[in-house]
Amino acid sequence: MKRNRIGRTDVEVTDISFGTSGIGNLGREVTDAEAMEVLHHAWQGGIRYFDSAPHYGRGLAEQRLGTFLKPLAREQFVVSTKVGRVLTPGKDLVEADGFVHPLPNAVHYDYSGDGIEAALEGSLERLQTRHIDIVFVHDIGCYTHDGDNEGHRTALLDSGLDRLQKLKDKGTIRAYGLGVNETGICLDLLRETEMDVILLAGRLTLLDRSAEDQLVSECRERSVSLILGGIFNSGILATGPVDGAWFDYAPASSDILQKVRALKAQTDAAGVPLASAALHFARSHPAAASILLGTARRSSLQRNLEALATPLPPECQTLVQASQATLRRAGEP
Template identity: 70%
Template sequence: MRALRQIGTTDVQVTDISFGASAIGNLGRAVSDEETTAVLQSAWDAGIRYFDTAPHYGRGRSEERLGRFLKSKPREDYVLSTKVGRVLSPGPTLKEADGFIDPLPNDVRYDYSGDGIEASLEGSFERLQTHYADIVYIHDIGTYTHGAANEKHMQDLLVSGLDRLQRLKDRGKIRAFGIGVNETQVCLDLLTETDLDAILLAGRLTLLDREAEDGLVEKCRQRGTSLVLGGIFNSGILATGPVEGAWFDYAPASQEILEKVTALKAQAEGMGLSLASAALHFAHSYPGVASVLLGTSKVTSLKRNLDSLATKPPADFSRMFGSPPIGSLQANL
């Protein structure tokens, strides 16, 4: 099994590399059950024991597939996280929804209230074939997703949602909770309201996008909040490089971004690393990061990334890429 790192001040320990299950929810392309089983088994064989999913991923398809795979594994042998904020209910058959192909026939509504959170979890537990979640993330709250409508959602969360999460934790239905988002400001906002065991941050603490370094990293260190990093390739551009049609932050990359990535690529290659390898090592070695999510439906992609991480970066890697020295911030290990 891979190295274990602690989540906040809880007794939850996650593997340093985790499997992000959005792709097996058919994100961008339909994935067969056989492909799903193969990539999940490859992750398991590589020692990964932390799996992250959400109702959003294929309107429950990712959770359902992950639940089938993990059913044969002893429950204490792995860590499972899912998300709340979207409540699923039976709905029409669709060819595509929110970028996911052939989603399960479910409607979705946003609900960050206590009742909504518990209803979301009950559905997740059924699809995942489990009676508890190790970590639950409040999913996509913030203006990045909701714009002006976020005020109502935040009010629901503050009035009853956070209290319900704590009660679920006290009852043993969840072992830790936090927030899973693509923006840093809402993380800072919530940390003024409550303690969070972990923040799953997508795309805002990467080799390219350092937004989280402006306040959030230090705040997490002070509060004992672990970081779990997703989107470390920034929608693909740190994996493909600055090629024509490369995407950054869920859209085609601007000329400014292409130029920045061109410079990062040259810097990485000057150290004997590929751009993708440099992005992986940056996220994996960053102080305070408990786990790095690798989200893919392809065995070849998973193995390639794990092979990259197995090779140690040059001794001056952190200095060259501007990440803080390992000793300057206390990692939550």
């Protein structure tokens, strides 16, 4: 599997990576055995970069990932997690934030230096490691926080980013950046500070290419890597425009359904499943250092790996290419 360097750091990630929200019981309860099975299958498939977050099952995904990675030599894999949410002991819950039977932890937002370090200490314990390769500032921005975002942004700029740099200087982390669902906050903070990488969910996909407008070129100019999450846009690029299909964490609008029908007509004409085209678009994008595959099902992971291993026919290549302007900005012919 191809490896790509993150920013100007010495961190290298496989161009396909594994996202762990599913093994945090997102949407359904997953057994420990199921979680270990899909993680093992990812490893057998050549994936050596795993992404997690305290948000995923209030620490459950990190805990399961840590159990899986513990017997492995630390230099063999790259792991990332996120800061911005701090977990503290709480009560048992049936469901929280879409995660079923999460760990009994309470959660609060804190993007200050102290909050970031507290979040990281918890993650280090659950992941059973002495250092984290990549740390993402999770869900900063108006998409998540709306009117409360200015206070969180101020905390991050006042002390949070400085603390991340100090942790990087100490070797506790090796790279840091943002993990978000919107391009606006990325452009804002790129102009305020230096960072190594952005994990961008849902904004550089076969359906939603809004990151191509400005963010791709800004990242290239500043040597900031992009990791792509949400490549199925909450499911609609996997399921197609069916009744009840979801886009951007909500039922798809009629406008989105119409756009996906048009995309599916093109992929059907080329004899390629819509989901395969979505996977190839993300992986082949010149700005992408890695694409996240997030599932708790071994069968789903295998299906996606097989799709990525199957070359697209020539008639589908144009559909999955980035815009020509983006290709030029990324230095491609």
